[in-house]
Amino acid sequence: MDDSVPVLGVNSDPTHVEEVEAFSNEFDATRSTGYLCAATVKNFEQVIDKILDGQLVPSILxxxxxxxxxxxxxxxxxxxxxxxxxxxxxxxxxxxxxxxxxxxxxxxxxxxxxxxxxxxxxxxxxxxxxxxxxxxxxxxxxxxxxxxxxxxxxxxxxxxxxxxxxxxxxxxxxxxxxxxxxxxxxxxxxxxxxxxxxxxxxxxxxxxxxxxxxxxxx
The missing domain is CATH 2.60.200.30 (Probable inorganic polyphosphate/atp-NAD kinase; domain 2)
Known part of the structure; x- marks a missing residue:
């Protein structure tokens, strides 16, 4: 894949902040940091709308x-x-x-x-x-x-x-x-x-x- 196709990362990990705090002593509740992800399962639709409207532009890594x-x-x-x-x-x-x-x-x-x-x-x-x-x-x-x-x-x-x-x-x-x-x-x-x-x-x-x-x- 080259820079001709823009990529949108979506962090679909369902772990919530409350779960991480509650169970951090029992297991590693944080499974994915989604460092390069611009969207999550909660705001995916809004992010897509901003991309289609030209409010968000891609960067080159x-x-x-x-x-x-x-x-x-x-x-x-x-x-x-x-x-x-x-x-x-x-x-x-x-x-x-x-x-x-x-x-x-x-x-x-x-x-x-x-x-x-x-x-x-x-x-x-x-x-x-x-x-x-x-x-x-x-x-x-x-x-x-x-x-x-x-x-x-x-x-x-x-x-x-x-x-x-x-x-x-x-x-x-x-x-x-x-x-x-x-x-x-x-x-x-x-x-x-x-x-x-x-x-x-x-x-x-x-x-x-x-x-x-x-x-x-x-």
Whole structure:
């Protein structure tokens, strides 16, 4: 799907605020936050009317483009990608650098860690935030990256374990473990990689046209 078709997210989770407060000690009553949903089961009709009347217009959300050995993967990540060994107890070995106009604009960083996570602005409120990242403006076209649990990074590289890939930049990573996976927006979609594979990540993917809740546009 590209930006030619606008998307309206509807949070159909029937959980009410009262239920969350009453049963929060017994189970996780909140099943869906509906972060990008502009409508709920209660106001769906009103939101549709505003869209048809032109009172609501869609926004463009950035997605992540992933190329492996110069071959474009068919799926663009809306939230994040994780590059890691398929066994969580095994060390992931890789290097990366940031490039602009085809030339390096950062040092080459060699890593031993539990993997590499890269998120969009929309995905910065999920796993990236839980791991210690920061929330980005929803419509930002930058990407946020974080090396997960790096093993004794050299002092010169410590400030490069977490940062941004600007909209006019890309990240080039080389995988040095025997096997690995690129997980796209969770665990259901993944692509296998092997020793020596080169991965290029950028926000140069077709955007997604979405009607967003007003709070995300402030």
């Amino acid at each position: 950035s997605r992540i483009s992933v190329c492996v050995n110069s071959e474009q993967l068919p799926t663009f990540a809306l939230n994040d990608i994780l590059v890691a060994h398929p066994c969580p107890a095994t060390v992931s070995r890789f290097s990366f650098k940031i490039k602009k106009d085809g030339l390096p604009c950062s040092p080459l960083v060699n890593c031993r860690s539990s993997g590499l996570r890269v998120s969009t602005a929309a995905g910065s409120t999920a796993a990236m935030l839980s791991a210690g990242g920061f929330i980005m403006p929803t419509l930002s076209q930058d990407l946020q990256y974080m090396v997960r649990e790096p093993i004794s990074p050299p002092a010169a590289y410590s400030n490069l374990m977490h940062g941004l890939v600007k909209s006019d930049e890309s990240m080039e990573a080389t995988w040095f473990s025997k096997e690995g996976f690129i997980y796209i927006d969770g665990s259901h979609i993944f692509h296998s990689i092997q020793n020596g594979d080169t991965i290029e990540l950028s926000s140069k993917a077709p955007g997604l046209k979405v009607f967003l809740p007003p709070l995300l546009l402030l």
